[in-house]
Amino acid sequence: MYALLFDVAAEVLLTIAADPKHLGARIGATLVLHTWGSALTHHPHVHGIVPGGGLAPDGTWRACRAGFFLPVRVLSRLFRRRFLEELQRLHEGGRLRFFGELTALAEAGAFAHWLAPLRRTEWVVYAKRPFAGPAAVLAYLSRYTHRVAISNSRLLSMDARGVTFRWKDYRARGSMRRKVMTLACTEFMRRFLLHVLPAGLHRIRHDGLLANGRRTSGLSAAFTNPMDSS
Structure with missing residues (x-):
């Protein structure tokens, strides 16, 4: 199922970006799998790092419009x-x-x-430009690439009642967001093991211009070809 999530996410991004009604260019994407919520619940989704443009059919670089990449409603419907x-x-x-x-x-x-x-049901696709710049996005996602579902710093205690840890309730506001939860040891282990990936599955995948085997030529073309004036 994780492979399906990767495959469809990449397919939809590349398909909509290539459509002349939208960007009309061949893009690249780096996708990072994230499976957990703060309470160790199973919440599989992928984060995507996508350049703000791609290669047009004539080989020139075509940038997206300022402040806009691809229509999220179109992405959502096709992904669904x-x-x-x-x-x-x-x-x-x-x-x-x-x-x-x-x-x-x-x-x-x-x-x-x-x-x-x-x-x-309306499926959620969320897209935005990096507020603090590309480096901040890479730093944020890099924390998930070799990380387990819960860090030691969030663990508070373990006793006869179970395991107690800190978590964030993103539905709450302000100081009410930070909470403490205690789970029976068996339930804690069940939730933790939900996030052990199948053998051989890679948490990071590159597609389009950034795909393994095409990355060198794709990036070379992106950096050396002139901008599309359209």
């Missing part, structure tokens, strides 16, 4: 459609496994019924 299409394909191919309360979803009708409301 493509992710659910691929999820359905995996189910039809027998490549999904269900356990516990979800066992019934192995049946085609039950799975289709479960997917139906997701096709009407």
